[in-house]
Amino acid sequence: MAKTTDPVALNNWYVVAALSNLAAGQTHRTRLLGQDISLRTGADGSPNCAEIEAGQPVREVEHIAVRYDFVWVCLGRPTQDIIDIPEIGDSGRRYIQRGRIGVATSGPRIIENFFDLSHFSFVHTGTLGGLNVTEVPPYAVDVRENGELWATECRFFQPKASSASDEGAEIAYQYRVPRPFIALIYKTSPSRPTDNDIIGLFIQPRDETDCIVHSFGLMWNWKNSDAEMLHFFHEVFAQDRSVLIHQLPKKLPLMPRREIPTHSDALSIAYRRWLDKSGLQFGVDREFAKSA
Amino acid sequence: MSISAVNLWSWYPIVASRDLQTGAVMPAMLHGERVVVWRSREGRLGVWNDRCPHRSMSLSLGSTLGEMLVCPYHGWEFGSDGNCRRIPAHPAxxxxxxxxxxxxxxxxxxxxxxxxxxxxxxxQPECGLVAGSALSPIRSMHVCADAETVALILLAHPLTATAGQTPAAPACQLEGDMLAVTHAGESGSAICRAQLGLPPIIVCKLDIAGEPLSYAGLIQPTGENTAVVHLALLGEGAQAARLALNRALSRLRDRMPVLAQSVLLPELRDVLADLRQPAAISVMSKGLDHGENNRPSRAQ
Incomplete structure (x- = not known):
């Protein structure tokens, strides 16, 4: 697939690598929005990016930045800044980058699964949900003045909310969707119940239905090793991946009645409307429902 | 006339009954449509579009719960009429x-x-060819060819115990609404029949080395260029016969790309093309040699 012509997709910033994964002097090749790109760190440690055609760099990518130890790229003209995550760097939380995982579906499908409460009991049985408590209490959804989509007042009983959990607990959740391909969770920290752990997902859409998921954790957790934290995350994400790759169509249907929602899908309904209004074409399916 | 009518009004075989146990859920394909096949605790059968109406998850990855089929993503429970009975996120x-x-x-x-x-x-399924005799499933096998080609290959190349045993010089004949291909040679004979204008079912009567045996190949069109052959014995047969047919089907699959190019197939297609002419539907018998002037001609 060639580089998308969708301006909404092109004008966003995307994470394309963790800075620590770029070895000095080595070229890292990847793809973004259908465009092959190469990343290379210069003598000063700062990365450069070029668009590649037929194996050769053809255009220097103008918009490249390092934030939160991730490399960010915009292939169009950025209409907004890279999102602000004030908690990174100013808190006592532990910051951990959680690698990159490929998922053969669209970015919006991955984001929707990330903020979905009602799959916990069935997909993450024994950790993020249990079969004895499946009910999703009502929560609030709003679009903020800065254009970000939020869900607040969410709660769910989780047998093991994180690698630091000792026992099941009712966990409060907030979801923040600042960009179409970025979502963050703020959830009660098991080791510090008055505060939040934060988990962020940065989707790198290679193509419309093929993504790399970069993510980070920002946790009140000093008792687990990196390996223990990654193991918990990878177990949870492997479960999500196993459902995501079996959802068809892979592109997220935006039009009502293509898929039948219920009350607990309030954020999903809002996300689809919000994407529709944004004009995004990349990774979404704008067909109407066939008349029966 | 076609021997592989692919239409929305006919029944097509999906799976052998014995391969769908109580409580089982499995995926299948029919005419490019993904379906889920399942059997409830009480034995009720379901063949549904393999898609949960909620978030388009494959239901074939789900499970059965008594008389319900449960979606693996959010646990929605569907009754045998397809209606959702319970949404666990909102039990009330x-x-x-x-x-x-x-x-x-x-x-x-x-x-x-x-x-x-x-x-x-x-x-009921229109399988007049096998009416009156019980089908004893041997095996179901995916093959990479369209349903009509598979049917023609099964007509032109009977499944025999040993490779190369197929009697040579097949002859083609119309018997009412059936097409019969007779293979006769020194080792014995094989008569393969297909019903015309209906979902492809091939029945073959083998009589080789004095051992009569009949089998059926039920063809399930899965995609544009894929099909499943459900191979069954007609009536009861010795285990040795089942094994031999099973192996013969494996050989047939392995040789499928070669057989699809076989000179017999265009000949058979020509016969079928001629049958499309109303005048041609009368007595017709013609040897199918490979010679230039031996194209099957219309009966006078």
Whole structure:
């Protein structure tokens, strides 16, 4: 697939690598929005990016930045800044980058699964949900003045909310969707119940239905090793991946009645409307429902 | 006239009954449509579109719960009519009528599960060829060819115990609404029949080395260029015969790309093309040699 012509997709910033994964002097090749790109760190440690055609760099990518130890790229003209995550760097939380995982579906499908409460009991049985408590209490959804989509007042009983959990607990959740391909969770920290752990997902859409998921954790957790934290995350994400790759169509249907929602899908309904209004074409399916 | 009518009004075989145990859920394909096949605790059969109406998850990855099929993603429970009965996220809420899986007509006959993607034209599968004899399933095998090509290959190359045993010089004959291909040689004979204008079912009577044996190949069109052959014995047969047919089918699959290019196939296609002319539907018998002037001609 060639580089998308969708301006909404092109004008966003995307994470394309963790800075620590770029070895000095080595070229890292990847793809973004259908465009092959190469990343290379210069003598000063700062990365450069070029668009590649037929194996050769053809255009220097103008918009490249390092934030939160991730490399960010915009292939169009950025209409907004890279999102602000004030908690990174100013808190006592532990910051951990959680690698990159490929998922053969669209970015919006991955984001929707990330903020979905009602799959916990069935997909993450024994950790993020249990079969004895499946009910999703009502929560609030709003679009903020800065254009970000939020869900607040969410709660769910989780047998093991994180690698630091000792026992099941009712966990409060907030979801923040600042960009179409970025979502963050703020959830009660098991080791510090008055505060939040934060988990962020940065989707790198290679193509419309093929993504790399970069993510980070920002946790009140000093008792687990990196390996223990990654193991918990990878177990949870492997479960999500196993459902995501079996959802068809892979592109997220935006039009009502293509898929039948219920009350607990309030954020999903809002996300689809919000994407529709944004004009995004990349990774979404704008067909109407066939008349029966 | 076609021997592989692919239509929305016919029944097609999906799986051998014995391969769908109580409580089982499995995926299948029919005419490019993904379907889920399942059997409830009480033995009720379901062939549905393999898609949960909620978030388009494959229901074939789900499980059965008594008389319900459960979606693996959010645990929605569907009754045998396809309607959602319970949404675990809202146990006190009655699910909307829109929360409904698409259910296809399904039936069990002759030890197979059959499904129809549209309105079935008949109450039972139209398998007159095998009527009166029990089908004893041997094996179901995916092959990479369209249903018509598979049917022609099965007509032109009977499944015999040993490779190369097929008697040479097949002859083609119309018998009412059936096409018969007779293979006769020194080692014995094989008569393969297909019903015309209906879903492809090939029945073959073998009589090789003094051992008569009949089998059926039921063809399930899965995609544009893929099919499943459900191979069954007609009546009871010795285990040795089942094994031999099983092996012969494996050989046939391995040789499929070669057989699809076989000179016999265009000849058979020509016969079928001639049958499309109304005048041609009369007595017709013609040897199918490979010679230039031996194209099957219309009977006078």
């Amino acid at each position: 809420t009655t699910p909307s009528r829109a929360a409904r899986a698409r259910v296809y007509p399904a039936i069990e006959a002759s030890n197979y599960v059959w499904a129809c993607l549209g309105e079935p034209a008949s109450a």
